[in-house]
Structures are given as structure tokens and as C-alpha cells.
Amino acid sequence: MVRFFVTPEELQQEFLVLTGENAKHAKVLRLKNGEGVLVCDGQGRECVCVVSDVSPECISLVVQHRQDSMTEACVRVSIYMAYPKADKLEHVIQKATELGAYEIVAFPSARCVSRPDEKTIRKKIERWQKIAASAAEQSGRGRIPQVLTLPSYQAALERASQADRALLFYENEVATTLKMALEGDYRTVSLMTGPEGGLELSEVETAQRAGLQVCTLGKRILRCETAPLCALSAVMYDSGEF
Amino acid sequence: MVRFFVTPEELQQEFLVLTGENAKHAKVLRLKNGEGVLVCDGQGRECVCVVSDVSPECISLVVQHRQDSMTEACVRVSIYMAYPKADKLEHVIQKATELGAYEIVAFPSARCVSRPDEKTIRKKIERWQKIAASAAEQSGRGRIPQVLTLPSYQAALERASQADRALLFYENEVATTLKMALEGDYRTVSLMTGPEGGLELSEVETAQRAGLQVCTLGKRILRCETAPLCALSAVMYDSGEF
Numbered sequence: 001m002v003r004f005f006v007t008p009e010e011l012q013q014e015f016l017v018l019t020g021e022n023a024k025h026a027k028v029l030r031l032k033n034g035e036g037v038l039v040c041d042g043q044g045r046e047c048v049c050v051v052s053d054v055s056p057e058c059i060s061l062v063v064q065h066r067q068d069s070m071t072e073a074c075v076r077v078s079i080y081m082a083y084p085k086a087d088k089l090e091h092v093i094q095k096a097t098e099l100g101a102y103e104i105v106a107f108p109s110a111r112c113v114s115r116p117d118e119k120t121i122r123k124k125i126e127r128w129q130k131i132a133a134s135a136a137e138q139s140g141r142g143r144i145p146q147v148l149t150l151p152s153y154q155a156a157l158e159r160a161s162q163a164d165r166a167l168l169f170y171e172n173e174v175a176t177t178l179k180m181a182l183e184g185d186y187r188t189v190s191l192m193t194g195p196e197g198g199l200e201l202s203e204v205e206t207a208q209r210a211g212l213q214v215c216t217l218g219k220r221i222l223r224c225e226t227a228p229l230c231a232l233s234a235v236m237y238d239s240g241e242f
Numbered sequence: 243m244v245r246f247f248v249t250p251e252e253l254q255q256e257f258l259v260l261t262g263e264n265a266k267h268a269k270v271l272r273l274k275n276g277e278g279v280l281v282c283d284g285q286g287r288e289c290v291c292v293v294s295d296v297s298p299e300c301i302s303l304v305v306q307h308r309q310d311s312m313t314e315a316c317v318r319v320s321i322y323m324a325y326p327k328a329d330k331l332e333h334v335i336q337k338a339t340e341l342g343a344y345e346i347v348a349f350p351s352a353r354c355v356s357r358p359d360e361k362t363i364r365k366k367i368e369r370w371q372k373i374a375a376s377a378a379e380q381s382g383r384g385r386i387p388q389v390l391t392l393p394s395y396q397a398a399l400e401r402a403s404q405a406d407r408a409l410l411f412y413e414n415e416v417a418t419t420l421k422m423a424l425e426g427d428y429r430t431v432s433l434m435t436g437p438e439g440g441l442e443l444s445e446v447e448t449a450q451r452a453g454l455q456v457c458t459l460g461k462r463i464l465r466c467e468t469a470p471l472c473a474l475s476a477v478m479y480d481s482g483e484f
Contacts, residue, residue, distance in 0.1 A: 071462050139462040179479065218478060220382055223340060226337055242476070
């Protein structure tokens with residue numbers, strides 16, 4: 001079923017109307033009276049609707065029933081990624097959204113080559129959020145993961161450590177596997193990875209003191225954009241998503 | 243330790259000499275007498291060596307000991323991917339190599355938009371193999387996965403079905419999860435995925451008749467370049483790599 005995103009306020013109204021970009025998209029799809037569509041609030045709630053009227057500017061819908069999104073993961077996985085170079089963050093946002101991440105958090109660490117200033121971030125965050133929205137639509141999600149940035153490594157550690165499982169992947173760790181770290185029940189997971197040059201040992205130690213568990217993703221060195229997606233796939237698998 | 247790839251024949255010699263591209267690379271790294279290096283045959287065997295002489299054209303090495311590569315996965319996972327559009331196959335080759343794939347096999351299926359002819363394939367296969375070699379070096383692998391192409395969907399099914407677990411991922415499958423399909427012991431796995439438009443139902447049925455097990459990668463629709471990497475990450479996790 002075709003999927004449109006509206007605001008949570010709009011979704012609560014009794015009669016739904018698609019306007020603006022949504023109406024344009026509906027036109028491209030040549031939606032007709034009587035067709036079914038899914039309208040999502042991007043936060044996990046959605047309405048199954050039927051088209052009742054098509055006019056040049058807007059599409060009127062009748063709500064059939066409201067439900068929680070059926071395509072969201074049971075476990076909330078937050079990706080914490082040190083700023084990578086070039087457009088790798090965009091790649092990770094797109095793929096992590098497809099793979100079911102709850103949110104994507106970018107932050108600076110000692111060896112980050114890319115260190116966007118506040119102004120750059122304000123400009124980019126809108127673009128990053130659009131990438132997440134587009135990937136959410138394409139992969140059939142009911143929720144658009146939020147993309148956010150934190151001003152420091154310490155701030156990232158503090159936020160990440162709140163999860164049931166707060167994990168940091170480090171290429172020199174050999175003893176603790178992801179499987180060990182995931183043992184038992186969990187509802188929320190933080191997955192933290194470093195930039196191109198990796199994290200410094202002192203940063204890894206700081207993370208441990210902040211309550212993060214350091215673990216390995218295996219014997220091969222993964223690129224900084226591969227590691228979070230590999231870990232996310234494994235957590236989704238472990239939590240019974242597929 | 244720095245890693246160089248030579249042919250299996252070269253690796254068997256008592257005295258190893260780095261020439262050509264390897265010698266150039268060694269110069270860039272400013273290798274000096276007494277330094278340790280790893281020389282791999284790209285097929286899982288390797289030598290720990292010490293530099294004994296540096297001349298403008300070649301680097302002489304003394305073999306310390308020979309071993310099986312320590313970074314290869316215990317399970318042999320073959321990626322079977324229907325030709326995708328644009329440079330997505332290159333992306334998958336690079337990432338699947340990092341993630342430890344044994345080989346990457348591309349083949350045509352009914353909805354493939356990209357259908358390279360034999361001449362194009364001959365030109366491209368060299369580039370694809372170079373991408374695998376470079377990713378193998380960067381990720382510290384002892385084996386360079388082979389990239390190969392098959393002329394038909396049927397040929398891909400026949401080859402894929404030889405593995406202990408031969409799996410096809412299909413977005414309309416809901417009952418069989420990857421976890422169910424992986425139960426029990428396995429040493430070899432084939433992971434098959436379709437092109438942008440997905441596989442046709444008749445193709446899925448043909449695959450089942452050929453002995454492949456159809457399974458799901460979850461409730462979200464993954465892009466054709468995301469699905470094989472997600473499945474590969476999960477198999478590596480399941481088989482105890484991390």
C-alpha cells in the first residue's frame with residue numbers, strides 16, 4: 001500500500017487531507033477514488049485510509065482504522081557514529097533507516113577529520129532528516145528515525161549509556177563478542193562506532209567508565225561506514241526480526 | 243602488520259621478493275631492514291616475513307613462518323546477487339569482502355535492468371576483482387574473494403544449491419526467518435537476492451524446486467544492495483564470528 005507521512009497532529013484529525021508534496025506524489029501515482037493508502041505520523045502510528053475525493057490541490061481520505069505501525073522493530077536501536085568524512089554519514093543514515101534503526105546520532109571524536117561547525121550542522125541536519133524520511137518511505141517504515149548531533153564525545157557517551165545495552169565497537173577488542181554483550185533481554189540498544197582513524201585508547205577507556213561495554217565485530221577491520229550497519233543487522237537478527 | 247598479496251606459486255618459494263606494485267607500495271611505506279610484514283597468497287595461506295634487503299626495484303624477505311590466515315571466517319558464505327543498476331555491484335563487492343564473504347557471484351534475473359553482455363563483463367570483471375583485492379587488503383583478510391558471473395538464473399540456482407544452506411531472500415516471504423533457516427550446523431552458505439524490482443514469483447518457485455530455501459529479512463523492504471550485506475552480517479554473527 002502507498003505510504004504518506006503527515007504530522008502527528010494531522011494524523012489525529014477525523015478527516016485526512018493530503019496537500020503539498022504529498023498531493024503531488026499522489027498525482028504522480030494517479031491515485032483514484034476508492035483506493036487504499038497508508039498515512040503515517042512518522043512516529044509509529046498510522047491510519048489505513050480510502051481515497052474519497054481527488055482535486056487538483058488535495059486528496060481527501062476517509063479513515064478506515066488506526067493502528068501502530070506493523071513494520072517497526074521491537075527493539076529500539078540507536079546508532080552513535082563519530083563524524084565520518086565525505087558523504088558517508090548520508091550513506092549510513094539511508095541504510096540504517098532501511099535496517100530499522102530508531103535514531104542516528106553523530107558526534108565528534110579525537111580523530112575525526114570532519115568537524116562540522118554549528119552553522120554547517122544546521123544546514124545539513126535538514127538534508128540528513130530528508131534522507132531518513134525518504135528511506136523510511138521506501139522501506140515501508142511507520143517511523144522516521146530522528147537524526148541528531150551532539151556537541152562532544154562525552155555528551156554522546158552519556159546519552160548512549162542510558163540504553164539497556166550500550167556497546168562500543170573497538171578493533172583491538174578480542175575477548176567480548178557482540179553475542180556475549182547481547183545475552184539476556186533488552187529493549188533499547190546503543191551501538192557506538194569511531195571515525196576513519198578509529199577511536200583512541202583513552203577514548204575507549206572513558207567509554208568504559210561511562211558504562212559502555214567494549215566489544216568486537218570480528219577479526220576483519222571494517223570501514224567506519226560498514227561497522228554500524230553490520231552491528232545493526234546483527235542486533236536485528238539477534239532480537240528476532242528475521 | 244603490513245600485508246602484501248602474491249601468487250600462491252610465489253608464496254611457496256623459500257625466499258620471497260616483492261616486486262612491481264608491491265615494491266612500490268613498500269617504498270611508500272618506507273619499509274626498512276628488520277621490519278615484519280605479512281605476505282598472503284589471497285587464498286588463505288600466508289607467511290610472516292622480515293625485510294632483509296631493500297633495493298630500488300625489489301624488497302627481499304626472509305620467511306619466519308607459514309600459517310593459515312587468522313582473519314578468514316570459519317563459514318564460507320557465497321553472495322549471489324542479481325545484476326543491480328549502476329555501481330551497486332561494486333559497493334556490494336567492497337562491503338561483502340570486508341564482511342568476510344568467500345565469493346561474490348552476479349547473474350541475470352527477469353527484472354534486471356542491467357544486463358551486461360559478455361564483452362562488458364570481461365572488461366568489468368578485472369575492475370571488480372581489483373575492488374575485492376583492495377578491500378581484502380584494507381580489512382586485513384588473507385583471502386581475496388573471487389568475483390564471478392554466471393550466464394543465467396538457472397545456472398546461479400544450480401551452483402547456489404550446492405551449499406549446506408542455500409537461501410533466497412524474498413520480500414513476500416513471512417513464515418521462514420533467516421534464524422530458522424540457519425538452525426543446525428553449516429560450513430557453507432549461499433545467500434541469493436534479487437534486483438531492484440525484486441524476483442518474480444515464478445523465479446522464487448523455480449528456486450524452491452532447485453532446493454533453495456526462501457526466507458525473509460524482516461518486515462522492512464531492503465534495497466537490493468542492502469539485503470545481501472544485511473544477510474551476510476547476520477550469518478557471520480550467527481556462526482560466531484563476533
